[in-house]
Amino acid sequence: MAKAAVAEHSSGRKLFSSKIAGIVVWVTTIAWTVPTLGLFVTSLKTDEKILNEAWWVTLFKPDFTFDNYKNVFFGNGTESLSTGILPYFINSIVITLPATIFPIVIATMAAYALAWIRFRGSDFLFFSIFALQIVPLQMSLVPLLLLFTGGAHIGTVQIFPALGIAGDFAGIWLPHTMFALPLAIYLLHNFIASLPRDLMEAAHVDGASHFTVFRRIVLPLSIPGIAAIAIFQFLWVWNDLLIALTFASGTEEVAPINSKLSSLVGQYGSGYTQLSAGAFITIAVPLIVFFSLQRYFVRGLLAGSVK
Amino acid sequence: MSDFISANAPKFGSVLSVIFAFFAVLAVLFAIAGRANGKKARPIALTIFLGPALLLLLAGLVIPGVRTILFSFMNPDSNAFIGLDNYRWMLEDPNIKVIMINTILWILVVPLFTAALALLLAIMLDRTKRESIPKSLLFMPMAISFVGASIIFKFVYEYREPNEIQIGLLSSIVDFLGFTPSDWMLTKPLNSFLLMVIYVWTQMGFGMVILSAAIKGVPADIMEASALDGAKGWGLFRNITFPMVKGTFIVVLATGVVGALKIFDIVRTMTGGNFGTNVLANEMYSQTFVQFDQGKGSALAIVLFLLVTPVLVYNIRSLKKERSH
Numbered sequence: 001m002a003k004a005a006v007a008e009h010s011s012g013r014k015l016f017s018s019k020i021a022g023i024v025v026w027v028t029t030i031a032w033t034v035p036t037l038g039l040f041v042t043s044l045k046t047d048e049k050i051l052n053e054a055w056w057v058t059l060f061k062p063d064f065t066f067d068n069y070k071n072v073f074f075g076n077g078t079e080s081l082s083t084g085i086l087p088y089f090i091n092s093i094v095i096t097l098p099a100t101i102f103p104i105v106i107a108t109m110a111a112y113a114l115a116w117i118r119f120r121g122s123d124f125l126f127f128s129i130f131a132l133q134i135v136p137l138q139m140s141l142v143p144l145l146l147l148f149t150g151g152a153h154i155g156t157v158q159i160f161p162a163l164g165i166a167g168d169f170a171g172i173w174l175p176h177t178m179f180a181l182p183l184a185i186y187l188l189h190n191f192i193a194s195l196p197r198d199l200m201e202a203a204h205v206d207g208a209s210h211f212t213v214f215r216r217i218v219l220p221l222s223i224p225g226i227a228a229i230a231i232f233q234f235l236w237v238w239n240d241l242l243i244a245l246t247f248a249s250g251t252e253e254v255a256p257i258n259s260k261l262s263s264l265v266g267q268y269g270s271g272y273t274q275l276s277a278g279a280f281i282t283i284a285v286p287l288i289v290f291f292s293l294q295r296y297f298v299r300g301l302l303a304g305s306v307k
Numbered sequence: 308m309s310d311f312i313s314a315n316a317p318k319f320g321s322v323l324s325v326i327f328a329f330f331a332v333l334a335v336l337f338a339i340a341g342r343a344n345g346k347k348a349r350p351i352a353l354t355i356f357l358g359p360a361l362l363l364l365l366a367g368l369v370i371p372g373v374r375t376i377l378f379s380f381m382n383p384d385s386n387a388f389i390g391l392d393n394y395r396w397m398l399e400d401p402n403i404k405v406i407m408i409n410t411i412l413w414i415l416v417v418p419l420f421t422a423a424l425a426l427l428l429a430i431m432l433d434r435t436k437r438e439s440i441p442k443s444l445l446f447m448p449m450a451i452s453f454v455g456a457s458i459i460f461k462f463v464y465e466y467r468e469p470n471e472i473q474i475g476l477l478s479s480i481v482d483f484l485g486f487t488p489s490d491w492m493l494t495k496p497l498n499s500f501l502l503m504v505i506y507v508w509t510q511m512g513f514g515m516v517i518l519s520a521a522i523k524g525v526p527a528d529i530m531e532a533s534a535l536d537g538a539k540g541w542g543l544f545r546n547i548t549f550p551m552v553k554g555t556f557i558v559v560l561a562t563g564v565v566g567a568l569k570i571f572d573i574v575r576t577m578t579g580g581n582f583g584t585n586v587l588a589n590e591m592y593s594q595t596f597v598q599f600d601q602g603k604g605s606a607l608a609i610v611l612f613l614l615v616t617p618v619l620v621y622n623i624r625s626l627k628k629e630r631s632h
Contacts, residue, residue, distance in 0.1 A: 021434035028428060029441040032448065032508065038476060039459045051467075054474045087314070094318045098325055105333070110360035117353055127623065129360075134619045135368045136569055138591050138608040142378065142601050143371035169321065178367025181360055210352040211341035239452030241572040246596065262454045262576045265461065279458040283451045290450035294443060297450075302520055 036283075043068055043276035050272050068277035083252065085260055085278050092238060092256040092285075094169055095248075099176035099237045104230050106177065107184035108192070108222065112214050114185070115193040116200055126189060132182040141246050144175055148247075167249045172256075175243050180233055191225035192218060228296045235286050257282050372612075378605035385601045393606035402585070409499055410587045413570060414614075416500070418563025421507050425514030425559055430548065432515070433522050442519070446512035453509065453572030460505045461577065464491045495583040502584055505573050510566060514559035521555040522548065554625075564618050568611060587611050 041055040044064040058064075075084030114126045148163050148171050165171035195218065203213045219226075244259040261282050264275050290297060336355055343351045378385045379393055397403045428445065432438045448456060465475030466488055473479045478488035492498050525548060533547050549556075571588040574580055580589045587607060595604030 018434055021431040022436070024431045025428065025435045025438070025441045029444050032511075033444050034476070035459045035463050035508070036448070036451075038462055042462055051474065052472060054472065054476075054479060055462075056476075090315050090318060094322045097322055098329075101326060102329065105329070106359050106363065109356040113353055113356035117349065117356065119349070119353060125357075127627070129364065131619070131623055132364060132368050134612070134616055135372050136588075136608065136611050136615055138569070138588060139375045139612050140368055140371035141608075142595055142605060143374035144367060146374075147366070147371070169318075170325075173325075174363075175367065178363045181364055182368070185360060209341045209344070209348060210356070211337045214356070215337065235450055239455070241452070241454055241575070242592070245592070258452055258454050261458065262572070265458060265576050275458060276462065279455050283455040283459075286450040286452070287447065290447060291443070294446075298446075298516055302517060 039276055040280055043273070043280045045273070045276075047273055050276075068273040069281070072274045072277040072281065085257055085281065087252045088255055088257040088260040089281065091248075091252075091254055092258070095172050095176075095244075095254075095256050096234055096237045098169075098173045099180075100230055100234045102173060103177040103180035103184055104226060104233060107181055107188050107229075108219070108226060109214070110181070110185050111188035111192045112210075112218050114189055116213075116218075117210060126186075129182055130186045133186075137179055137242060140175075140179070141242075144178075145246060148174075167247075167251075167254060169254055172243065172247045172254065175247055176237050176240070179243070180236070184229055184233065187229050188222070188225060192222055195221055224296070224299065227293075228299045231289060231293050231297050234289060238286055375605045375608055378601050379609045381602050381605075383598075383600040383602050385605075389602065393602045396603060397606060397610070403590070405583060406585045406587055406590050409583075409585060410568065410614075412499060413503060413506075413567040413586060414564050417503050417506055417567040418560045420503075421511050421563045422514055422556060422559040424507065425511050425518050426552070426556060428511070428515045429518035429522055430544065432519055442516070446516055448509045449512045451509060453505070453570075454576050456505050456509050457573050457576035460501075460508070464501060466490045466492075492578055493582050498578065498582055499584050502573050502577055505577070506567065506570060510563065513562070518552055518555055518559060521552040525551045558622075561618050561622055565615055568614055587614075 038055050041059050042050070044066070045053070045055065045058055046063060046065050046067075049058060049063065071084070073084050073086050073089075075086075110129075114122055114129075148165050151163070163171075165174065199217055200213060203217055208216070238256075239258060240256075241258055241262060244256050245262075248254045248256065248259065250259060250263060257278075261275075261278050264271065264278055340351050340355050380388055380390060382389050432442060435441065451459070462474075463476045464478075465473075466478050467473050467475075469487070473482050473488060475488075475491075477491060481488040491501055529547060529551075530543075533543060569588050570586055571592060574584055574586050574589045575592070578584045580586070580593060588611060591604050591607035591611065594600050594607060598604075
């Protein structure tokens with residue numbers, strides 16, 4: 001019975017399958033994939049071929065080398081890249097982990113409070129937080145940077161001390177955490193508010209506090225939602241340029257790989273081998289995350305925009 | 308190698324200790340506050356659950372937002388009010404005019420193109436047999452940063468002098484078709500559109516995936532019934548499919564408008580805003596952090612804010628409507 005229904009359903013779809021659709025899809029797919037393939041092949045080209053042979057030619061008479069990766073990772077003594085991009089790669093990891101964990105944890109807690117702790121104005125607060133997405137990053141950059149370097153004053157009275165974290169990792173984690181909250185709270189709220197009411201009420205009847213309910217019931221049940229949003233946040237932080245440029249001085253100590261990469265653009269000649277290999281290293285991490293966790297990724301996307 | 312370890316061990320050490328400290332503080336708070344009962348239990352729970360988020364939102368978005376509004380009426384160092392001068396500058400400066408035209412082009416062309424292509428592919432995917440492979444390849448650029456995407460396209464748009472071998476895909480294709488390639492990033496106004504292609508390339512998959520899910524949500528019996536009634540092709544699309552996914556299509560459009568308004572990384576990486584390709588978000592960054600004029604930078608940020616607002620207000624409204632059902 002169930003099988004028949006499934007068969008009927010898919011035959012309904014088949015009514016519309018057509019060869020043209022398949023051709024359009026595959027031609028677009030190839031066009032969409034070729035640029036990335038081009039970067040990858042370019043990154044494997046030898047120095048003398050980089051400017052003298054198109055990558056699709058190299059593809060058919062392979063003469064590949066991994067030297068570019070070695071040079072770009074560990075440095076080749078040129079001025080622009082004396083120590084390689086490895087330190088920046090590590091900075092990216094150091095930035096991304098806390099900047100993913102902090103906002104997700106804080107947002108999950110806030111989402112729980114907004115969904116399950118009754119208080120006056122909770123609906124208003126929820127919409128206000130959602131509405132904060134209106135504020136573009138650009139609107140917060142300067143005052144936030146001033147707050148980090150000089151604290152806050154009213155007149156000449158210091159009401160908030162200088163945090164002294166500008167150009168420090170903490171000075172990058174904090175803005176990422178702040179800016180991630182509106183969307184993360186909104187998405188997690190959708191998820192957490194849809195958990196079964198009976199479960200919460202039963203726990204409270206048994207005398208469980210909000211903290212116990214949160215830890216024992218809400219967290220375990222929200223793992224899929226949390227995972228989806230965490231993947232998004234991870235990619236967002238890893239791929240960010242604006243916050244990195246603003247809050248991390250471009251130094252080897254704190255700057256992430258993406259901002260280093262953008263500063264490498266514009267160097268010609270042999271810079272091209274470094275650029276292609278460096279770019280591929282930078283995009284490799286998100287691509288691995290994407291392909292291995294694609295299911296969660298899509299789920300998070302759908303939770304956010306279709307519902 | 309030992310150099311490397313000694314240089315980076317402190318970094319990893321600090322990350323691990325910060326994460327550990329974060330969870331330790333939470334655990335202690337939970338343990339202590341969890342014991343409270345009676346009347347105080349709820350306010351304490353509220354403070355601990357909601358307090359950190361509200362504090363961070365206040366310090367990170369609300370207060371800075373207000374300060375930026377004030378800064379936009381102040382001089383470059385934000386220590387004296389100068390009235391509307393920063394806004395007047397915007398109206399009078401010819402560069403800003405170019406920037407505004409470009410920004411408007413971005414918010415018109417990019418969302419429409421992205422959403423239309425996404426819808427086309429979502430429909431075609433629905434009719435394709437093995438859809439998962441093309442779907443994930445079309446979606447893949449979404450995971451790539453704008454900087455990474457820009458570099459990918461830097462190689463696609465690469466131009467060599469006519470007597471040299473063209474190693475850029477675009478130049479080669481143009482060459483192959485019998486035309487003369489030009490230095491694409493210097494060619495106005497084509498260069499702006501070539502930058503938009505990069506954005507569409509990264510974001511189209513997003514629209515496609517959510518539209519594809521919406522199309523799958525159209526009940527099969529409706530499709531079948533209308534097919535039996537003789538609807539097909541364009542008619543089926545116009546009368547059945549599109550009305551059913553219209554809401555999602557608008558979401559894709561709105562996301563595109565907001566994204567295009569804020570576009571920064573692509574322009575910064577590809578042209579630095581030169582050759583007539585500058586946009587609002589990039590000029591805001593340049594005024595603030597290159598020219599060190601916080602007044603003008605803030606005024607530009609306010610314009611950005613005013614342009615984003617209607618789209619997001621629309622989103623909030625439709626969310627409210629949805630919730631009241």
